[in-house]
Amino acid sequence: MKIIASVLIVVVATLQGYAQKYFTRDGKISFSSDAPMEKIEAVNNKVSSVLDIQTGDLEFAVLIKSFHFAKALMEDHFNENYLESNKYPKATFKGKITNLADMKLTLNGDYRAAVQGDLTIHGVTKPVQADGTLSVLNGVIHATSTFDITVADYNIEIPKVVRENIAKIVQIRVDINYKSLEE
Amino acid sequence: MKKLFLFALVIAIAGGGIGYYLWNKPPEGVAKKKPDFILTPAELLTDFQNNEEAANAKYLGKVVQLNGTILEIVPGENMEMQVILETGDLMARVSCVMKEDYNTFLERKLKRGDTVTIKGFCTGVIMDVVVDRCVIVN
Numbered sequence: 001m002k003i004i005a006s007v008l009i010v011v012v013a014t015l016q017g018y019a020q021k022y023f024t025r026d027g028k029i030s031f032s033s034d035a036p037m038e039k040i041e042a043v044n045n046k047v048s049s050v051l052d053i054q055t056g057d058l059e060f061a062v063l064i065k066s067f068h069f070a071k072a073l074m075e076d077h078f079n080e081n082y083l084e085s086n087k088y089p090k091a092t093f094k095g096k097i098t099n100l101a102d103m104k105l106t107l108n109g110d111y112r113a114a115v116q117g118d119l120t121i122h123g124v125t126k127p128v129q130a131d132g133t134l135s136v137l138n139g140v141i142h143a144t145s146t147f148d149i150t151v152a153d154y155n156i157e158i159p160k161v162v163r164e165n166i167a168k169i170v171q172i173r174v175d176i177n178y179k180s181l182e183e
Numbered sequence: 184m185k186k187l188f189l190f191a192l193v194i195a196i197a198g199g200g201i202g203y204y205l206w207n208k209p210p211e212g213v214a215k216k217k218p219d220f221i222l223t224p225a226e227l228l229t230d231f232q233n234n235e236e237a238a239n240a241k242y243l244g245k246v247v248q249l250n251g252t253i254l255e256i257v258p259g260e261n262m263e264m265q266v267i268l269e270t271g272d273l274m275a276r277v278s279c280v281m282k283e284d285y286n287t288f289l290e291r292k293l294k295r296g297d298t299v300t301i302k303g304f305c306t307g308v309i310m311d312v313v314v315d316r317c318v319i320v321n
Binding site for chain 2: 043073
């Protein structure tokens, strides 16, 4: 009897664990580089992300080759010369919402979120901080954030000849609709 | 002398034109490319699950042609539509991000459970194996 009870407790705990997890396979991350000679934008619509609303744990993974550019040359240079996507196919983020106590993500509402964690791009991991918003509407959590990263931090070298075309600081925009893992 | 000048001018304009064309060329399509690999969604997924590094080396940026069953059609709001192919795995599927828009796709009258042949560029695996800029072959 004790065994059945403990099995039940484990099962229930696991189910509840799932209910706290929100995820997406189709999130959007875009970035833009605004240099004197040229503005470059790229979009990736295949972002996977998991958000645990109990602990605030937040994870992202994107495939570098899924970033789309307007011009083929930009995309080729981005993949081959700068991000070396054959060698480093993914970028990831692992972090936490640090002000989780200020929000109640099971209820509809808009919240400001502070996020802290480690961003890995081009095989280099750096701590990042970003602010974002979480809008909860009937079980869907819409998360957005905009933050800047410095290209040189990630050992990405930009040749002198194109320094006027590529910005040193790139703006990243995150736009994700999370659904409960239960559904 | 005048002729030489004209000749140089023509070359310069042509060169500039070609340069401008190359610079502005949109990313290439998969439609006219021969597939590097022809396999099923399950085989592609298994390769990534068995050894992701080896699968990356084998498939990244390559044209894969997949014959499989449609599990889900995602219209995509403000983004490309997707056709999700069955792999037999509940959590990991093959996501085909389509080149054509949803309305064009609707005219094909394809639905869940239909068999389809799709080709595109493999970009890697996260939760799903992702195949990008896909076109329907059959």
